[in-house]
Amino acid sequence: MFDSLHPLITMISLAIFGVALLGVLVKKNLFKIFLAFSVAESALFLFFIGNHYTPGLKAPIAADGITRFDPAFMVDPLPQAMILTTIVIGIAVSALGLSMVIRYYKLTGHMRIDKMDELGEEQ
Amino acid sequence: MIDFLILSILLSLLVASIMIVFSEDLSHSVITYMGFGLGSTLLYFLFSAPDVALTEAVIGAGISSTVYLVALLQTSVHES
Amino acid sequence: MNLKRTLRVETLLVALLVSVTTLVLMQILLNLHLAGHSLGDEILHINAASTQSANAVTSVVTYFRGLDTLGEVSILFLSIFGVALHMPRGSKNLFSYHNTLLYIGVSILFPLMLLFGVYVILHGHLSPGGGFQGGVIIAGAFLLRFLTYGDHYELKERVVSLSESLSGAGFIVLGLLGLLVGDRIFTQILPLGTLGELLSGGVIELIYIFVGLKVSAEISLLAEHFVKAHNV
Numbered sequence: 011m012f013d014s015l016h017p018l019i020t021m022i023s024l025a026i027f028g029v030a031l032l033g034v035l036v037k038k039n040l041f042k043i044f045l046a047f048s049v050a051e052s053a054l055f056l057f058f059i060g061n062h063y064t065p066g067l068k069a070p071i072a073a074d075g076i077t078r079f080d081p082a083f084m085v086d087p088l089p090q091a092m093i094l095t096t097i098v099i100g101i102a103v104s105a106l107g108l109s110m111v112i113r114y115y116k117l118t119g120h121m122r123i124d125k126m127d128e129l130g131e132e133q
Numbered sequence: 134m135i136d137f138l139i140l141s142i143l144l145s146l147l148v149a150s151i152m153i154v155f156s157e158d159l160s161h162s163v164i165t166y167m168g169f170g171l172g173s174t175l176l177y178f179l180f181s182a183p184d185v186a187l188t189e190a191v192i193g194a195g196i197s198s199t200v201y202l203v204a205l206l207q208t209s210v211h212e213s
Numbered sequence: 214m215n216l217k218r219t220l221r222v223e224t225l226l227v228a229l230l231v232s233v234t235t236l237v238l239m240q241i242l243l244n245l246h247l248a249g250h251s252l253g254d255e256i257l258h259i260n261a262a263s264t265q266s267a268n269a270v271t272s273v274v275t276y277f278r279g280l281d282t283l284g285e286v287s288i289l290f291l292s293i294f295g296v297a298l299h300m301p302r303g304s305k306n307l308f309s310y311h312n313t314l315l316y317i318g319v320s321i322l323f324p325l326m327l328l329f330g331v332y333v334i335l336h337g338h339l340s341p342g343g344g345f346q347g348g349v350i351i352a353g354a355f356l357l358r359f360l361t362y363g364d365h366y367e368l369k370e371r372v373v374s375l376s377e378s379l380s381g382a383g384f385i386v387l388g389l390l391g392l393l394v395g396d397r398i399f400t401q402i403l404p405l406g407t408l409g410e411l412l413s414g415g416v417i418e419l420i421y422i423f424v425g426l427k428v429s430a431e432i433s434l435l436a437e438h439f440v441k442a443h444n445v
Contacts, residue, residue: 025147042162056176059180063182069181069182071341077409085180085182088273090182093182101196113299188345191353195352196352
């Protein structure tokens with residue numbers, strides 16, 4: 011149907027992102043919201059790495075038999091380096107959010123966003 | 134052949150994300166999220182990005198499971 | 214009846230808007246040609262001459278975009294700082310049961326995991342791996358000890374904070390030395406060596422050792438703060 015993989019990768023990762031965004035918007039549980047944010051982040055990484063991959067190209071690492079760096083047979087190293095650091099940052103930021111969720115649960119006994127009334131009643 | 138493999142893993146990741154978002158039990162969501170991390174590790178390896186695959190494997194197996202499961206232990210499992 | 218009808222019209226409008234936006238976004242994303250090499254080409258061409266590192270991803274992380282890595286390490290530090298503020302470390306471990314099988318397995322695995330983490334950090338410029346991955350492997354070894362030993366095991370706070378702050382300071386000093394000696398921050402100040410040997414790549418290996426120390430200390434601290442609960 012398509013001549014390369016890139017449109018399919020784009021569509022499926024956009025679908026995963028949409029499902030996760032739907033979870034963020036629809037779900038009422040704070041834990042589920044943070045989990046859905048992590049899934050959306052992973053979909054973004056998949057989009058970024060998958061669109062810089064061309065079938066047949068090797069990893070940008072000189073190993074046995076490869077002693078020369080040439081873009082004719084190696085993939086682009088720049089997006090991989092960016093995503094590599096972003097994954098580590100992502101889990102640290104998720105941990106920060108989850109620590110706030112734990113703190114909120116210990117203070118109030120629930121973690122639903124439609125029951126939050128610490129700033130006064132809405133009506 | 135490798136295109137078929139990549140597409141099947143991507144579609145299973147889509148199913149896994151639907152299961153993560155729409156399951157009632159939060160522990161099911163967390164365990165499925167671990168499976169999501171495993172699938173994306175395989176996918177990064179197939180995209181010839183072994184550095185990213187190693188990072189995702191280590192983070193998903195070691196730290197992500199601890200953080201989410203301990204947060205679940207200290208709060209409630211049921212969504213509601 | 215009337216209320217139900219307005220709701221249905223609103224729902225239809227929102228669904229129409231969302232589908233149109235999705236189609237436009239998908240059209241934009243499908244017409245992006247991300248795979249065209251531009252900057253990556255240049256980096257691959259000058260990589261062998263400027264760094265002699267066998268792993269091009271490593272040389273991008275530490276040498277070509279070193280300032281970026283410094284910013285990301287500081288984001289990591291800030292978020293761990295926030296976790297430590299929110300969850301003060303208590304004395305009771307959540308996993309305080311005795312399991313002989315886990316005990317024996319961890320006492321065999323712990324030194325091996327430390328060794329593997331150090332190997333991954335030191336070979337970051339030769340094979341897949343580096344400071345971030347090796348640091349998280351070392352933190353995973355400490356996490357296994359937290360799961361096994363229960364209340365009897367805790368990190369020495371002075372050692373952790375000292376290694377973290379010294380490695381962060383060393384990272385910055387290395388960048389400033391590059392600014393003093395060379396023309397830009399994080400430039401090469403050491404001899405390059407030959408491609409494929411352990412002592413090659415110049416400043417790359419030093420930067421990754423500092424990043425590995427810092428990441429391992431921070432993620433171990435994160436695991437300890439999560440595992441040791443403090444009753445509010």
